Amino acid sequence: MAAIEVTGLSVRYGEREAVRGVSFSAAAGEVTAVLGPNGAGKTSTIEVCEGYRRAAAGQVRVLGLDPSTQQRLLSERMGVMLQEGGVYPGARVLDTVRHYCALYGKGVDPVALTAQVGLTERSTSTWRRLSGGERQRLSLALALAARPEVAFLDEPTAGVDVHGRDTIRSIVRGLADAGCAVVLATHELDEAERLADRVVIFDSGEIIADGTLAELRAGHDEIRFRSDPSLDVLALAADLGMVASRVGPDEFVIDAPSTPRVMALLAGWLAERDLPLTDLRAGAQRLEDVFRRLLSEVER
Amino acid sequence: MSRLGSQVRTEVGLVVRNGEQLLLTLVIPVMLLVFFSLVDVLPTGGVDAVEFLAPGILALAVMSTAMVSLGIATGFERSYHVLKRLGTTPLGRPRLVAAKTLAVAAVELVQFAVLIGVAALLGWSPSASGWLPALGGVVLGTLAFSGIGLTLAGRLRGEINLAAQNTLYLVLLLGGGLVISVEEFPSALRETARVLPSGALADILRDSLGQSVEHVTTSWIVLGAWAVVGPLLAAALFRWD
Numbered sequence: 222m223a224a225i226e227v228t229g230l231s232v233r234y235g236e237r238e239a240v241r242g243v244s245f246s247a248a249a250g251e252v253t254a255v256l257g258p259n260g261a262g263k264t265s266t267i268e269v270c271e272g273y274r275r276a277a278a279g280q281v282r283v284l285g286l287d288p289s290t291q292q293r294l295l296s297e298r299m300g301v302m303l304q305e306g307g308v309y310p311g312a313r314v315l316d317t318v319r320h321y322c323a324l325y326g327k328g329v330d331p332v333a334l335t336a337q338v339g340l341t342e343r344s345t346s347t348w349r350r351l352s353g354g355e356r357q358r359l360s361l362a363l364a365l366a367a368r369p370e371v372a373f374l375d376e377p378t379a380g381v382d383v384h385g386r387d388t389i390r391s392i393v394r395g396l397a398d399a400g401c402a403v404v405l406a407t408h409e410l411d412e413a414e415r416l417a418d419r420v421v422i423f424d425s426g427e428i429i430a431d432g433t434l435a436e437l438r439a440g441h442d443e444i445r446f447r448s449d450p451s452l453d454v455l456a457l458a459a460d461l462g463m464v465a466s467r468v469g470p471d472e473f474v475i476d477a478p479s480t481p482r483v484m485a486l487l488a489g490w491l492a493e494r495d496l497p498l499t500d501l502r503a504g505a506q507r508l509e510d511v512f513r514r515l516l517s518e519v520e521r
Numbered sequence: 522m523s524r525l526g527s528q529v530r531t532e533v534g535l536v537v538r539n540g541e542q543l544l545l546t547l548v549i550p551v552m553l554l555v556f557f558s559l560v561d562v563l564p565t566g567g568v569d570a571v572e573f574l575a576p577g578i579l580a581l582a583v584m585s586t587a588m589v590s591l592g593i594a595t596g597f598e599r600s601y602h603v604l605k606r607l608g609t610t611p612l613g614r615p616r617l618v619a620a621k622t623l624a625v626a627a628v629e630l631v632q633f634a635v636l637i638g639v640a641a642l643l644g645w646s647p648s649a650s651g652w653l654p655a656l657g658g659v660v661l662g663t664l665a666f667s668g669i670g671l672t673l674a675g676r677l678r679g680e681i682n683l684a685a686q687n688t689l690y691l692v693l694l695l696g697g698g699l700v701i702s703v704e705e706f707p708s709a710l711r712e713t714a715r716v717l718p719s720g721a722l723a724d725i726l727r728d729s730l731g732q733s734v735e736h737v738t739t740s741w742i743v744l745g746a747w748a749v750v751g752p753l754l755a756a757a758l759f760r761w762d
Contacts, residue, residue, distance in 0.1 A: 271609055273762075296611045307606030309598065311535050323527035324610045363606070 224249040224371050224402030225270060230279035232265040239265045241426040242279065247419070249370070252393065252403045254413035256512060257423030263406050264304075266423070267373050270404070271301055284371055297325070300369030302360045304376045304406075308348045314359055315344040321366040329366050338362040339388050353380030361389060371402045378412055390416055414508040422515055430515050438505040441514065444475040444483065447500040448491060461486055472500075479503030525616050525623075532624035535594065542590045545690075546628060550585065551639055553700060554578045558643045564705040568732060575640040575647070576655075576726035577699035580662065582632040584693060584719055587625050587663045589686045592670025595621070596682035599674065605762045625663060651729035658725035658741075661748040665718045668751020675759030693719035715739060718747040 223246035232240035240262040247253035255263045268274035270283050272292030281288055286295045308317055319331040335341055338358040343351060351359065357377060364372055377393065378386045393416055397403045407413055413420060420437060422430040430437055450471045457473070458465035463483070464476040477483050484503065491498050506514070522530070536542050557563050558571040598604050607617060637645075673685050694700070696710070697719025703711050714720040715736060724740035734740065 273605065273608060293611065293613060296609055296613075299609065301606065301609040303602055303606055306600075306602040308601070309531070309535055309603055310601060311538055312531065316531070316534065320527050320531050321610065323522045324524050324607075324612050326524065326611070367610075 223247060224284055225253075225404065226280075226282045227266065227270070228280045230266060230269060230281060231277045232262070232269060232274065233277040238277070239426055240269075243423070243426075243428045244279075245421045245428060245431050247402050247404055249402045250397055250400050251418040252397045252405055252416045253419045253421060254417035255404060255406045255421050255423065256408075256410065256413055258516070259408075261423035262426040263423050264375070267375065267404060267406055271299065271373055272296070298367070298370045300364030300367040300372040300401075302357075302364040302372070302374040302377055304379065305356075307360060308356070308363070310349040311347055313345050313347055314340050314351070317348070317359065318362050318366065321363045325367045327366070327368040329368060331366075334362050334365060337365070337392065339385070354382050354385040357381050358385060358389065361392060365392070365396075369396070369401055371404070372396055373404045373406070375406045376408065377405065378407075378409065386412075410507075410509040410512055420508070422512060424516060429518075430511075434508065435505075437508075437511045437515075441476075441506045441511065442478045442504060443506055443510070444477060444479055444487065445500075445502045446473055446487070446498055447471050448473060448496050448498060452494075452496055457490060460490055524612050525620055528612060528616060528620035529623045529627070532620055533627050536590065536624065536628055539594075542594070545585050546582065546590050546632060547635060550578050550582045550632065550636060553581070554636060554639055555643065557700060558640075563700060564702055568702075569644075571640060571643045571645045572732065573702065573727070574700060575636070575643075575645045576730050576732075577723045578636055578640075579633065579655075579659075579726055580697070580719060580723040581694060581699050582636055583629060583659055583662045583722060584666050585690065586628045586632060588666035588670035588693075589690045590628070591621060591625055591667055592674045592686045593683050595671060596674035596677065596686075597679045599760070599762065600679035602762065608761060622667070625667065629659070629663065647730035651731060655726050655729040658722055658729065658744065661744045662718065662722040662725075665722075665744060665747035665751045668747070668753070668755045669718070671755035672751065672758055675755060675761075693717055696720070697723060699723050716743055718744055718751075721747070 225247040227246065228244045229242050230240055231238060231242055243266060255267065257263050265274060269276050269281055270288055272288030272295055275289055283295055284298055288295055315331060315335055318335050322329045322331045322334065335344055338361055340355060340358055340362070343355055348356065348359070357380065361377055364374065374393065378389050381389060393403055393405065405413065405416060414434065417434065419433055420430070421428055448471060452473065454465050454467045454473060461475065466474050468474050475487065488498060554574055557574055561570060563570065670686065674682050677685055696714055697717045698714050699719055703714040703720060706714060721740040721744040724734045724737055725744060728734040728737040
């Protein structure tokens with residue numbers, strides 16, 4: 222059974238319909254990335270799942286509970302990380318973690334939890350004195366204090382340095398591996414690509430794609446490479462009999478499966494013209510390309 | 522520690538560590554009490570300065586804690602999404618409101634201990650039998666001021682709320698006759714002062730603790746009305762995020 226089941230959900234702000242009849246599910250033990258441009262309806266949908274906002278229509282079940290009427294029961298089993306803030310600015314790190322451990326009452330050791338997110342040395346610092354990355358790690362710790370069965374994490378690595386990102390990704394992966402249903406709202410497609418088992422893409426209040434990364438990439442192999450900016454992309458496409466396009470001043474993409482024959486054709490074509498071939502990458506589309514393709518298909 | 526206990530400890534800890542709130546809730550009332558008791562510059566309607574001032578300063582203490590301190594802190598908690606975050610935990614809104622109420626009561630207890638002690642050193646001798654009605658006035662005043670403070674905190678942005686709370690504090694301090702007898706006010710202002718919660722609470726405390734106040738029944742009605750209207754307004758208008 223899915224940990225989160227959303228069916229025909231609509232959210233309204235006055236006359237404006239921010240979410241229009243969306244349906245999706247998220248499984249326990251998986252990271253489900255929720256992607257989409259600003260104002261696409263991601264946050265509204267997640268807030269309904271958290272029990273924070275009322276739905277105008279549709280049905281939502283989280284761990285079998287209705288968040289709008291059973292939020293108290295749900296809150297015992299749910300961890301939430303807001304995109305920003307959510308902590309008393311004058312409160313110290315360890316005091317805050319200790320407070321949330323007491324609120325959830327799950328027997329989590331606040332000292333160990335502070336260490337887990339790498340903030341032991343900042344235990345006595347107040348929230349307002351923390352860097353952006355440290356704030357994100359503290360915010361994640363507060364979600365972990367719940368020993369959650371379902372976790373809603375909004376932009377968990379925004380503004381975090383490389384080391385901090387690795388720490389957060391490892392914790393998020395560990396949460397899912399321990400059986401938690403993790404819903405990750407993010408703008409960072411690279412983040413979703415690294416962490417997500419499943420991806421749900423929102424646009425203009427609707428879901429335009431929902432599936433595993435492999436499913437979203439299926440049938441969209443490509444060969445991506447760099448060469449001289451003078452490369453004639455129209456001639457390349459005509460000579461190879463394939464769709465080719467320029468995606469940067471010296472970056473090109475051919476929509477084709479990365480077979481040895483196609484690779485040989487490309488290499489031969491460039492060699493005949495004495496053009497360089499660098500940063501060659503062949504295979505499935507990156508999530509960023511899938512995302513752009515889907516959005517452009519919707520716009521068309 | 523229980524959820525409620527942890528929330529109360531957090532709320533009180535934040536007040537204690539916040540210098541501006543300590544200044545507002547303790548330092549300013551003590552300074553006003555000491556200065557105007559020792560320097561005879563205020564028109565107090567023929568009553569000894571400390572006898573007149575002490576009940577008014579106690580009313581000021583209630584207002585600064587229950588309205589300004591609570592209102593400013595809650596306004597910033599809204600702006601920083603602290604309330605939204607707490608709303609996703611098992612704490613629940615009733616326990617959050619209870620924790621804030623207990624935190625206000627704890628701070629008021631400390632304020633009263635300090636202010637009554639200082640006033641006694643300055644020669645204040647309140648009527649011993651008046652503490653029970655005075656306590657009733659303090660409870661009503663706390664409800665009224667909390668309602669007003671939370672109404673502003675629940676509607677205005679953090680910085681605007683800060684300015685509004687401080688402005689209202691000054692208006693209610695001066696307009697309510699807390700440190701200057703309303704008998705010295707022009708007649709129109711005098712009538713206005715009688716319907717302010719600060720003036721009503723000060724009158725009730727003065728009457729309970731030893732001075733006879735002519736319109737004290739009106740003051741009880743006025744403060745009682747504010748104690749109902751304030752929280753109702755806050756409940757109706759408060760936005761958690």
